[in-house]
Amino acid sequence: MMECGLRKCSLSGEYINYYGRISGLVLRAGSAADCKCPIYRMAWAYRYMQRENRRRKSRHTLITIILLELILAVGGLSYLVLKNKQPGEDPFLTEDTVIEYFTEAPETEVEFFVPKPDISEQLLSINEWSRPGKKIRSLDYIVIHYLGNPKTTAQENHDYFESLKELQNVSMSANYVIGLEGEIIHCVPDDEVAYASNRANSYSISIENCHPDDTGRFTQATYDSLVKLAAYLSEQYGLGRDQIIRHYDVTEKDCPKYFVEHEDAWERFRDQVMAYREECRSEVMEEIELERSRETEFTQLEEFLAENGVEENADDIGAEG
Numbered sequence: 001m002m003e004c005g006l007r008k009c010s011l012s013g014e015y016i017n018y019y020g021r022i023s024g025l026v027l028r029a030g031s032a033a034d035c036k037c038p039i040y041r042m043a044w045a046y047r048y049m050q051r052e053n054r055r056r057k058s059r060h061t062l063i064t065i066i067l068l069e070l071i072l073a074v075g076g077l078s079y080l081v082l083k084n085k086q087p088g089e090d091p092f093l094t095e096d097t098v099i100e101y102f103t104e105a106p107e108t109e110v111e112f113f114v115p116k117p118d119i120s121e122q123l124l125s126i127n128e129w130s131r132p133g134k135k136i137r138s139l140d141y142i143v144i145h146y147l148g149n150p151k152t153t154a155q156e157n158h159d160y161f162e163s164l165k166e167l168q169n170v171s172m173s174a175n176y177v178i179g180l181e182g183e184i185i186h187c188v189p190d191d192e193v194a195y196a197s198n199r200a201n202s203y204s205i206s207i208e209n210c211h212p213d214d215t216g217r218f219t220q221a222t223y224d225s226l227v228k229l230a231a232y233l234s235e236q237y238g239l240g241r242d243q244i245i246r247h248y249d250v251t252e253k254d255c256p257k258y259f260v261e262h263e264d265a266w267e268r269f270r271d272q273v274m275a276y277r278e279e280c281r282s283e284v285m286e287e288i289e290l291e292r293s294r295e296t297e298f299t300q301l302e303e304f305l306a307e308n309g310v311e312e313n314a315d316d317i318g319a320e321g
């Protein structure tokens, strides 16, 4: 039907060159349906196709731009979310303990409830005998010890750990030492290895405790500080009751002696740590509740005053009178 050559358009009356390609044709009449000239109809179809192509192209461009904008928006949002991550997402926390702990936490902006006990910061100098300066690989346990050296004080034991860099005869230390009067000394940072719990050194915090005699039983002051420190640390690092363990549970060494010989006392101690955490939480929650009810009362009072046409500004009231 299509041949090369000169054709006359029945509608426009124009002669149109057709050389096997349709581009360059000039249309002068209305719709192709009215035109019997096949070239005209072809040209009309061609134009229609061109217009459709342009539309399709611009549609593609628009979709591409929208997609790019979406990708940028999602990327930007992810960046903001990652940037504002809370300290609750501590790399030390195992997934299980985080879930266990945070599901029981109430809906409040308060993250920690246990107050930090009085701690004397006396970090040892870095040395291979008591503070190697090596980071622990995870923080999964708090390991409880007794010193096995009756009547010595927390300060004496701290100073002994420090002196090992000169003595160089034994590797020994602990992250914390609690004294006979309940004083707490921080010797090695929580995220660094201390030499106390053998193979558990690289994934735990160790707490050494002073004791007055060979039974290894702690004084009430030492015991109370230990409960507070264990509660504080376990909350800070999202550890549960079963992640507070004895040196005995790592190596079966008779340490802490009293708690190894008195299993019931040991279980009671862990119960008390968790009870203290709960107590601290309740106290904070009570304060929050009190503050909320005060706010509600205040709002109700404001509404009452507004309903009864009492102006907030005392000067206005005076002026009216």
Ligand SMILES: [Zn+2]
Pocket: 144, 145, 146, 196, 247, 255, 256
């Ligand atoms: Zn021990």
